[in-house]
Amino acid sequence: MEVAEVLPQFADAFAFEEFNRMQREALPALLEREENVVASAPTASGKTALAELAICKALADGGTALFIAPMRALTNEKEDDWDRFEELDYSVYVVTGERDLNPRRARRADILVMTPEKLDSATRKHDSRRYDFVTDVDVCVIDEVHLLDADRRGSVLEVTISRLRRLCAPRIVALSATMPNVDDVAAWLDAPDETTFEFGDEYRPVDLNAGVKTYTHGENTFADKYRRLYRALDLAEPHLREDGQALVFVSSRQDTVRAAEKARDEIAERDVPMGARGDYDFHTESKDLENETLRNSVLDGVAFHHAGLSKNDRDLVEEWFKQGLIELLFSTSTLAWGVNLPARCVVIRDTKLHDPLEGEVDMSPLDVLQMLGRAGRPGYDDVGYGWVVCDTAEADKYRRLLRDGKEIESRLAESLETHLNAEIAMGTITDLDDVMDWLETTYYYVRGQSKPEEYDFPNLRTRVRDCLEGLVERGFVETGEDLSIEATPRGVLASKYYLRLETAATFADLCDRVAESDGAGVSSPSSSAERSSPNARAAGSRGDATKSGRRENGASLGTDDVLEAVATAVEFDSVSARQDERDAIDAVLVGVDTDEFDPGERKVFAILRSAASGTTPNALRSDAWVIRRNATRLVSALGAFLDRFAGPHAANLSRRVEARIENGVADDAVGLTAIDGVGPGRASKLAKEGLSTPGDVLGAGVTELEDAGLSAGVAERVYEGAQSLPAVEIDWGPFPEAVETGENDVREVTVRNVGEPARAGIRVTVNGVEMTSTACYLRDSETVPVGVFGADADALEFTVSVAFPAEPLVPIVEQRTVDII
Template identity: 80%
Template structure:
């Protein structure tokens, strides 16, 4: 069955010319019906083509397709793969973070690509103009639906699909690796039997011989890595000697590099023949690699692959592996989920990995099965060999996994309160009956019917009542007449900013303080529940103490001190090398939390506190000094340019406007950049104060009211104006400052020699340092 015969208009969208047996059997359900489809099939059997068939049908009908990728690293790969659709005049758009989102492109895209987390966030805000595109989806393809069983991420996928189905009723096509309870997923998605497929191992293009090998666990974890590496090489060596290829999965990016270096030396010592060594043409081609370490390794037929490599280097490694020039490849698990890169032998060297937010955790069973599924090269091998290398204490667990597979469970119960709060905040749940109606749309409900005892199904209604009562007690939800349910401001903010409920409570408590400092904000983020599993390794503790020297952190646990040290280091632009491996992930999460904390402060505290949070966030994001952080509000000014301008005495957008293009050129910017930066600075709010007839003196006992004018000579923006006298707040106002605002100020002859009046103007949404001006009145 040729692609061109079945889909003549879309033949160029596929990377092959003929459908295989599995694809042929699923094809009528995908192309000739409109029902939801669930297909479970072995890794490397061609599931991606099923996704593409569903997308082609939607496009042919004039609709919009959504593809949910399990990992962020894979969304960009899909965008690159699907330039085949672009060549047919269909647009593909990857929906990224809040600030990078282009709503117009998303709205006009034919194919959207998102992770479950991005889709969850977007559907929570579906009624905003920015995210309304998510209500216009005709087919939703879930790649790797067995992600439902993943800790924390699984419940996100589950509730998001349920929500999307209520919002716009798209056709759902769910694909997964082999799973024993595919019928439960089909029941959840209302896929009829004719559209539910469970393709067994006989559909694997190559048979899989999988097993478990143990190693002797020692005292030193560093030495253990090398014990496992030698074990992996022992397993791979026979295949390498027969011109086969081996793929070895390790736990981290750095480990791929170190393992490849060590393996290269070991293979040379064992005198294993590697074809790349004598290939002069390949020697020349390898000069195209940007990573020097990778180039040296690849020349010996050994390479590494991880998400941190440049696209050029990843593409070259993948191509050379397919061509057989790379015979031994070390990779992180990302490769198992994304690129179709099979090998005769697959070895999982590491079954545990270090997660910056979770500490040491076990590789998920789904990841293990996915990686082993890469064993066996269609068209080259009759059988693939897959091995799990683990400590003897874990051996039986992995043998059971390989023998019985992994049933997919719901993880919704673990975070039911947060997801329930989100639905109430969106207004989709208004009473207890709505809660039960919502719950019946979840995989949790379906799986509970299959395993009532394990899911405590008979007591489900009571559990939901208890959960609702907790939300009311904690202030996220309030009840009204006839047992109606409505979200409070706290509940709405917790949902909008994707917070764990304990974190939302902590942020609300910060807003109740008389005065909020930058230290308060950093500590609130460092102690957030989102970082509750961060651990500080022994090798990191001295670096943490050095960053926090002189600061009172006695109540903080080791993991919280680590987060705080990383945030302080990021804000100053100097993260110690010992903390850098985890710093990126922690910083990304911290800036998201600070953005949420800014919204809390704006809602429950005042604009000045919100502006402080925005400045702290910008400092952590850019690593610039507090007095120069306002420069990062200018489009095109990142940490480098901000530091350069600051050193030249230009530390605010106002300084940039005053300097003009010529001044910016004198400060070291090229003329083109200077013009863009100057225009960017002009597009920000800029304030001037006029004290008018404000007096210089006042007699004791006398009083009068005078006026101060706050004029915005830049772009309109939300602003907070505060007036203090001798440090005590007299008045404050929050306003949308378009042109000018007149502030009445009472001048009272008090029991003081002098009265210092200070007017401060802050912009909560911009990292601009507040403008402050003072006027001294002498009391006679």
């Protein structure tokens, strides 16, 4: 059955000319019917074409298709792969958290590509203009639906699909590797028998011979890796000697490099005939590789592949492996889910991996099966060989997995409170009956009917009521006299920022403490070096309201308070500090009281503290990127809590801490990062030249910016960027220099914004005690009353502070002293 005969207008959208047997059997259900489709089939049997068939039908009907990729790395892969659709004038748009969303492009896209997490976020905000495109989806293809059983991520996929079906009722096409309980997934998605397919191993293009090999576990983890590596090479060697190829999966990017280097030496020692050093053309092509280690390795027929390589290097490795020029390839599990690179022999060297947020965890059974599924090259091999290398104690577990497969379970019960809170925050649940209606749309409900005892199904209603009561007790939900349910501001923020409820409660408690403390926010600076001049006109001129350290100089909130709240969040509960990291952690935290922190919390705190100054020690860098990325999201969420519950000054501090973690700049120069186009490099360069704030940039002008080392074009853009920020002047009016004891007077201070309008907080304190505080949208000017009174003191020190909660600008601070006579 040729593609051109079945879909003449889409023939060029497929990477092949003829459908295989599995695709032919599923084709009528996808093209000739409208019902939802569930298809389970072995890895490498051609499931991607089923997704493309469903997409083609939607496009032919004038609709929009959504493709849910199991991980972010694969969204980019699909974008490249589906250039074929672009050439047919259908637009493909990838929506991920790493890219700035263009809502206009998303609305106009014919094919959207998203991860479950991003789709969850978008559907929670579907009623906003920015994300309304998610309500206009006609077909939703779930790639690798067995992700439902993944720890944490599974529940996200489950509730998101349930929500999407309520929002716009798209056709669902769910694809999966082999799963024993495909009928449960079909029942969840209302796919009839006629459109539910369970393709067995007979549909594999190459038979799979899979097994488990053990090694002797020692006390040294580092040595164990090499024991497993030699075991893997023992398994691969016979195939390599017969001009076959081997794919070895390891646990981390760094391990792919180390294993490849060690394997090169071992292959040479064993005198295995490999490599293409005599191939002049390949020798020349290898110079195109950007990674030097990889360049040195590929000529010996050994390479490595991971998401951290440049796209150029990944593409070359994949192409050379397909051509047989690379015979032994070390990779992370990402490759198993993405590009179809089969090998005669597949070995899983590592069944455990280090997760920066979770510590050492077992590799998912789904990952194991996915990787083994890459064994066997269609058209070249009659059989593929797949091996799991593991400790003797775990051998039976993996033998059962290979023999029986893995039923897909629901993980919703593990995070029911969090997801229930999100639905209530969106307004889709307003009473207990709504909760039950919502649950009936989940895979959890279907699986509970299949296994009532394991899922405690008879007590489901009681469990839900307990869950709701817990949300009410913790302040996320409130109930009315009519038993209605409504989210509190705390519950709405927890949902909006994807917070674990324990973290949201901690943030709310911190806000309460800040609001109740003297000053209800961040205290004014006390040293003259931190004060701005009386007539400063600057967007974020010097006058930082805090010093690093908790509650210094009477401040109710300090930088370390923000870092501590994030470092001790439950999102980082499983972070562990390895022995070789502890000296670096101690060095970063010298002089900081962390007695109550556990080792993992100290590690996160140290990474955040060092990141804020751009000095992360080498020993902490392997986990720093992931921890920083998650921390910036949490700091942003904390800023929203502080803005809502504690005031603009506290929120501004959080925003500055967030910018420092992202950019690694000093506290007094962080305001520069508010300028569009100024990152850590330019901020540091300007700060070294004495230009530490946007106000300094405006005062310097383009010529002085060029003198500071910026090119002419960049200097002009930076100057224009500084002009687009708020800039404040404080007019004290006829403020007295002295007042008699017992005399009272009310004066007015005017805060003028001569820059761009922005939300602001204006606070007046006298001798460190807050007199007045106001939040406003500062468009032109705002006048605040200031009471001058002859108190029992020698002098009164009045401080006016202006902070912008949404910008990392240092607060503008001015002071006046009134003598009491």
